[in-house]
Amino acid sequence: MIVIFDLDGTLIDSAPDIHKTANEVLADEGLGALDLPTVRSFIGHGVPHLVGRLLGHHGISDEARAARMIAGFGARYEAAVGLTTIYAGAAGALEALKAQGHVLGLCTNKPVAPARAVMRHFGILNHFTAIIGGDSAPTRKPDPEPLRMAVAACGGGPALFVGDSEVDAATATAAGVPLIVHTEGYRKTPAEDFPHVAVFSDFAALPGIIAARAEALEAVG
Numbered sequence: 368m369i370v371i372f373d374l375d376g377t378l379i380d381s382a383p384d385i386h387k388t389a390n391e392v393l394a395d396e397g398l399g400a401l402d403l404p405t406v407r408s409f410i411g412h413g414v415p416h417l418v419g420r421l422l423g424h425h426g427i428s429d430e431a432r433a434a435r436m437i438a439g440f441g442a443r444y445e446a447a448v449g450l451t452t453i454y455a456g457a458a459g460a461l462e463a464l465k466a467q468g469h470v471l472g473l474c475t476n477k478p479v480a481p482a483r484a485v486m487r488h489f490g491i492l493n494h495f496t497a498i499i500g501g502d503s504a505p506t507r508k509p510d511p512e513p514l515r516m517a518v519a520a521c522g523g524g525p526a527l528f529v530g531d532s533e534v535d536a537a538t539a540t541a542a543g544v545p546l547i548v549h550t551e552g553y554r555k556t557p558a559e560d561f562p563h564v565a566v567f568s569d570f571a572a573l574p575g576i577i578a579a580r581a582e583a584l585e586a587v588g
């Protein structure tokens with residue numbers, strides 16, 4: 368079946384690099400640094416939202432400044448992988464899923480270029496048939512369109528979405544795609560509150576969860 372993954376907080380812990388880059392663009396504007404938990408809480412809606420929250424934290428609402436910071440973030444972030452880690456077992460789980468015959472796609476609000484760069488860095492890029500980023504469609508998650516695009520680009524048909532956040536939960540619901548929650552990401556509310564078909568904290572469990580869903584679907588179909 369088709370399995371679409373979110374990126375930040377699901378496959379990789381990119382918050383430390385996003386935090387570093389955020390503080391660099393704040394410094395460019397003469398604004399003070401924010402701590403990691405604060406910046407982490409701003410991740411998941413894409414770069415324009417992140418920049419809006421950084422400025423909002425300083426009590427500023429200024430479109431020209433925001434545009435400059437979005438451009439600055441893009442220029443600095445693409446090369447920022449040094450502090451990012453891939454979740455333990457994630458690469459092995461992707462390999463196992465491919466070996467089981469599943470088609471893998473990515474649906475992130477991160478722009479495509481840095482998404483591809485970090486996936487290449489961790490050696491997982493080639494597992495993915497389709498990569499939809501925050502700049503691939505006119506809308507971003509939680510709008511269902513990017514997720515629908517990812518499923519279609521993987522050939523269409525029954526799909527599962529693996530994500531970590533409230534944004535992913537809303538996207539899955541809107542698109543009608545069952546959600547599997549990675550509990551070690553950036554969510555702010557209990558995973559149990561998300562409409563989900565399964566939760567996991569350890570990637571070793573994921574291939575089994577997906578195999579069970581695929582078998583159940585075959586039994587019904």
Ligand SMILES: O=C(O)COP(=O)(O)O
Binds near residue numbers: 413476478532
């Ligand atoms: O907010 C972002 O830039 C990306 O977050 P996502 O990979 O969890 O969609």
Ligand SMILES: [Mg+2]
Binds near residue numbers: 375411553
């Ligand atoms: Mg995420």
